[in-house]
Amino acid sequence: MLVLSQHACTTSIDVDLSLVDDPRILAIAATPAEAQPGEEVELTALYVDAAGPREGSELSWSLCTARRALAEPGPVATACLDGEGAERIGTAASVTAMLPANACRSFGPDPPEAEPGQPQGRPVEPDHTGGYHQPVVVDANGERSVAGVRLDCGVAGATQAQAAELRRRHRANVPPRVESLARLDGDDVSVLDELTPLPAEPGEAVALRVRWPACAATPHCGDGACTLDENAEACPDECAPGSGCHGAERYAYFDPITLEPADAREAISVAWYANGGTFDAERTGRAADDPSRSSDNVWTAPTTPGDYVLWVVLRDDRGAASWWTLTIEVGP
Numbered sequence: 001m002l003v004l005s006q007h008a009c010t011t012s013i014d015v016d017l018s019l020v021d022d023p024r025i026l027a028i029a030a031t032p033a034e035a036q037p038g039e040e041v042e043l044t045a046l047y048v049d050a051a052g053p054r055e056g057s058e059l060s061w062s063l064c065t066a067r068r069a070l071a072e073p074g075p076v077a078t079a080c081l082d083g084e085g086a087e088r089i090g091t092a093a094s095v096t097a098m099l100p101a102n103a104c105r106s107f108g109p110d111p112p113e114a115e116p117g118q119p120q121g122r123p124v125e126p127d128h129t130g131g132y133h134q135p136v137v138v139d140a141n142g143e144r145s146v147a148g149v150r151l152d153c154g155v156a157g158a159t160q161a162q163a164a165e166l167r168r169r170h171r172a173n174v175p176p177r178v179e180s181l182a183r184l185d186g187d188d189v190s191v192l193d194e195l196t197p198l199p200a201e202p203g204e205a206v207a208l209r210v211r212w213p214a215c216a217a218t219p220h221c222g223d224g225a226c227t228l229d230e231n232a233e234a235c236p237d238e239c240a241p242g243s244g245c246h247g248a249e250r251y252a253y254f255d256p257i258t259l260e261p262a263d264a265r266e267a268i269s270v271a272w273y274a275n276g277g278t279f280d281a282e283r284t285g286r287a288a289d290d291p292s293r294s295s296d297n298v299w300t301a302p303t304t305p306g307d308y309v310l311w312v313v314l315r316d317d318r319g320a321a322s323w324w325t326l327t328i329e330v331g332p
Contacts, residue, residue: 018282020275020311023049025059025138025145026323027271027313032241033320034131034150034172037103041149044094045138046323050275052309053325056093062086063097064135067106067121075146076135086137099134099149108132109156123156129264129318130155130253150319155254158261162254166261169252171227174244175320176268180211181312184296197327202303206328210270210312211294215245228252228263247293248286248316264288270295271313276302276330288317301330 020026027046035041047056066077066085079085089097104110109132112121126132133148150173155163183190183198184207192198200206216223219230226232226239228250248266255262269285277300284295299310312324 016278016282018271018273018279020048020273020309021050023047023054023140023143025140026273026311027315027321028136028138028145028147029175029321029323030149032172033175034152034318035099036152037099038101040096040098042094042096043089043136043149046311046313047093047140048273048275048309048311052275058091058141059093060091060139061089061095061097062137062139063089063100064137065100065106067112067124070122076137080135080137081144081146097136099151103134103151104132104153107134108151108153110153126156126254126256127319129251129266131318133319148319157256157259158254162261166252166254169229169261171230171244171249171251173249173251173316173318173320174246175322176212176248176266176314176316177246177322178210178312178314178324179213179246179293181324181326182209182211183207184209192326194324194326197307197329199329199331200301202301202305202330202332204301204330206299206301207296208299208312209294209296210314210324212268212314213245213247214293215247215249217250217291219250248288249318251318266316266318268293268295269315269317270297271315272297272299273311273313274299274308276304276306276308299328301328305330305332 025045025047029044031042047054064076064080065087066079068077077085089095105112107124109123132151132153134151136147138145181192219227221235225245226243227245232239248268250265252263265288267288272279280298284297286292308328310326315321
């Protein structure tokens with residue numbers, strides 16, 4: 001799930017976004033990662049500061065109900081940020097929300113209801129993966145972040161037969177997961193334990209590799225996950241709810257250029273954060289046409305000894321996210 005700060009457009013390009021030196025929401029995860037209107041989702045924030053993870057009891061959540069006008073800048077309608085066009089969910093680090101029954105009309109491919117005396121409104125344009133998102137606003141002591149829950153809607157512009165084919169082949173998105181985080185030392189690869197601090201020397205360059213599960217290039221019963229073209233009837237042992245592949249999944253979408261159903265593969269992005277030291281790159285990952293399922297980075301430890309926290313956030317380009325937390329003990 002993409003997270004945008006309300007003030008992101010004013011951030012200097014010289015700012016190190018990977019350095020956590022004040023309270024920040026680094027990511028928001030929805031469970032399930034894709035849901036239908038009227039379905040409940042659990043929303044959880046990765047909320048941290050310079051000391052490490054924060055409890056998050058002060059986070060205030062809202063669902064946007066106002067559509068953004070075509071000429072209005074920003075990811076959501078201003079009314080959502082002001083609270084006038086939003087529905088309060090609750091205040092906690094994690095909340096449960098029911099997606100509005102009209103979400104696919106407000107933020108999806110279904111034509112919105114016309115206002116009195118106004119012409120019929122236009123459906124929302126899909127993102128590059130053919131998806132639509134219910135906007136969510138999180139207020140952290142006055143600093144607002146915007147995210148989106150992927151909606152399981154229909155498609156606009158498809159014939160009845162095309163829409164039926166896409167519905168038959170559709171599998172709800174699941175988030176990518178960290179299969180392992182490892183330290184690299186030449187040819188040696190040491191898999192790390194999230195619960196065990198990693199020792200490092202002051203100023204040491206620590207090479208890291210994050211890895212996510214492999215997804216079958218051609219999905220089939222017996223590949224260990226319920227993905228494209230598989231279903232509970234054909235693959236009952238694999239197709240329980242939420243049992244998709246937690247790597248770069250293949251999915252079907254409606255191509256707005258060819259006006260035909262098409263298949264694609266997810267890109268995986270990796271965001272690296274720490275409350276001290278520096279990374280060689282703030283963002284890494286793999287493009288949709290890159291079959292590799294790992295990404296490397298180097299964290300250079302601070303010269304001051306102490307305990308530091310690193311966060312690795314995985315995202316797929318359909319909007320799902322998950323994360324891994326690692327403590328590094330920098331000693332003399």
